Amino acid sequence: MMIHKFLLGMSMLLPEQASSYAADVDNLYLFLVGLTVFFTVLITAAIVYFFVKFRRRANDPIPAHIEGSVLLESIWSIIPFIISLFIFAWGAKIYLEQYTIPNDATDIYVVGKQWMWKFQHPEGQREINEVHIPIGKKVRFVMASEDVIHSFYVPAFRMKEDVVPGPNRYSTVWCEPTMTGTFHIFCAEYCGTSHSAMIGTVTVMSEKDYQVWLSGGAQQGTMAERGAALFSQYGCVTCHKSDATGQCPKLEGIYGTEVLLEGGQKAVADDSYIRESVLSPMAKIVLGYKPLMPSFQGQVSEEQLQQLVAYIKSIGPAETPAAAPKAGAAAPAAKAPPIMMSGSPEPAPVAPTTTATTPSPAASSQPVQKR
Ligand code: CUA
Numbered sequence: 133m134m135i136h137k138f139l140l141g142m143s144m145l146l147p148e149q150a151s152s153y154a155a156d157v158d159n160l161y162l163f164l165v166g167l168t169v170f171f172t173v174l175i176t177a178a179i180v181y182f183f184v185k186f187r188r189r190a191n192d193p194i195p196a197h198i199e200g201s202v203l204l205e206s207i208w209s210i211i212p213f214i215i216s217l218f219i220f221a222w223g224a225k226i227y228l229e230q231y232t233i234p235n236d237a238t239d240i241y242v243v244g245k246q247w248m249w250k251f252q253h254p255e256g257q258r259e260i261n262e263v264h265i266p267i268g269k270k271v272r273f274v275m276a277s278e279d280v281i282h283s284f285y286v287p288a289f290r291m292k293e294d295v296v297p298g299p300n301r302y303s304t305v306w307c308e309p310t311m312t313g314t315f316h317i318f319c320a321e322y323c324g325t326s327h328s329a330m331i332g333t334v335t336v337m338s339e340k341d342y343q344v345w346l347s348g349g350a351q352q353g354t355m356a357e358r359g360a361a362l363f364s365q366y367g368c369v370t371c372h373k374s375d376a377t378g379q380c381p382k383l384e385g386i387y388g389t390e391v392l393l394e395g396g397q398k399a400v401a402d403d404s405y406i407r408e409s410v411l412s413p414m415a416k417i418v419l420g421y422k423p424l425m426p427s428f429q430g431q432v433s434e435e436q437l438q439q440l441v442a443y444i445k446s447i448g449p450a451e452t453p454a455a456a457p458k459a460g461a462a463a464p465a466a467k468a469p470p471i472m473m474s475g476s477p478e479p480a481p482v483a484p485t486t487t488a489t490t491p492s493p494a495a496s497s498q499p500v501q502k503r
Pocket of ligand 1 (some may be wrong): 244245247280282283319320321322323324327328330
């Protein structure tokens with residue numbers, strides 16, 4: 133009863149539960165606190181009891197000889213063992229829930245740098261130290277750091293993940309907000325002088341408000357469109373030809389597929405793979421191709437990289453209609469921006485104007501396929 137009241141008090145100290153798994157995290161946490169309180173009280177009571185019961189009553193008494201007790205020792209070994217395994221199983225279940233990214237999640241791209249958070253929406257909106265997301269939709273945060281390790285932490289979502297520098301991976305984390313409102317973002321990894329100022333807010337909006345908010349920006353095009361422009365600006369387009377006649381692998385339809393590498397290994401062409409291929413092209417050479425590509429480390433910013441990834445993704449299998457005409461004829465459909473929000477009105481597919489040097493991104497009237 134006392135523990136119950138204590139836990140109730142504890143839970144009022146916690147931030148709001150604003151994501152689908154927040155309650156699960158809290159329940160485990162409160163269970164651990166309750167368990168700790170229970171054993172602390174039990175052990176303290178035993179200590180006090182034994183103090184009194186076995187206090188010294190005479191000068192120099194000779195104590196009775198006590199052999200060990202197998203039964204007692206078994207009990208105090210096996211019970212904690214079972215409790216530990218129970219905590220492990222419970223924790224593992226929540227861990228898997230939090231770190232298995234659902235397939236139907238919308239991507240938001242995050243860059244951490246000293247000392248701010250930058251966000252990009254696939255639709256093109258960019259934000260600094262604040263991010264808007266819709267309620268009831270799964271959101272995947274794809275995160276990179278421009279300098280040192282940061283940690284993206286939203287206490288109300290019970291969501292925290294390190295954002296690491298280096299060419300080889302994005303870190304990802306997801307949430308499904310269950311409550312509208314504005315919630316804190318913190319950096320939870322000491323990252324220099326203004327670490328404590330590396331804060332921001334997540335605003336969770338109703339689906340309707342979010343659509344209104346989305347339509348308010350993005351004059352500069354979607355992420356995929358900007359990525360397409362960069363793809364041509366950096367000359368990627370001269371080697372990665374859409375009709376596979378280039379010296380480098382064709383990238384249309386590659387996103388999310390398994391790629392065979394020199395040396396017999398395989399890799400999945402996900403966001404991290406694409407990023408690594410741009411920054412350290414020698415790390416994974418595609419089977420049958422020469423290591424010709426220069427590194428773009430230091431030339432492309434993290435935000436640009438994310439736009440390139442969004443572009444490759446937009447020409448990946450998810451957006452290429454199954455009945456798309458063969459390359460060469462009408463090319464791999466329109467380089468239409470992927471529409472991440474299902475239920476949103478379909479915009480007309482826009483072909484990037486900057487890729488006009490190649491015939492491939494010819495705009496066609498292919499409908500944008502919903503993810
Ligand atoms: Cu970024 Cu602390």
